[in-house]
Amino acid sequence: MTAGGATIAFEPAGGDDARWCLEQYYAELASRFDDGFDPLTGNNFDPAEMTPPKGWFAIARLAGRAAGCGALKRIDGGRGEIKRVWIDKSARGLGLAGKIMDRLEAQARAAGFSSVVLDTNKTLVEARAMYLKRGYGEIGRYNDNPYADHWFELRL
Secondary structure, eight states, X not given: OOGGGOEEEEOOTTSHHHHHHHHHHHHHHHHHSTTXXXXXXXXXXXXXXXXXXXXXXXXXXXXXXXXXXXXXXEEETTEEEEEEEEEOGGGTTSXXXXXXXXXXXXXXXXXXXXXXXXXXOTTOHXXXXXXXXXXXXXXXXXXXXXXXXXXXXXXX
16 A cells, blocks of 8 residues: 555644544554653643644545544634644555645645744654654744643744
8 A cells, every 4th residue: 555545635633534544543642751741731732722723633544444644723814733743554654644634734835924833742753753754853842732842943
């Protein structure tokens, strides 16, 4: 299977497939983070914030099945924040995360954002590598996410 047959579309952040993706994402973070992960602590996910015009929730599909997700939320007039980029283990290595990032960054440009920011945990080394490869630069802390160790920005 290749990412060429994948679709990336904005869908309701409260839909069944969105909830499934987020449950898988949270379970993976809980298993990878040193002290676990509680989605209700700190940087909570509110589907209303991921609904246009406040935000957008993207789902990647392979053969019609949800295989990943990512979100973009408006944090102020000129900036967006990318959150919850995740790919199912069965679909990793196909370039889906990059396709999700492409879609979110394109939406940020269309929404008139001058930059996007994001944060990540120190254990997610593959995410950090992807952000750096995409041209994101490390910045100082911009939020109070208790799970974040690194903060990035991309000027659009």
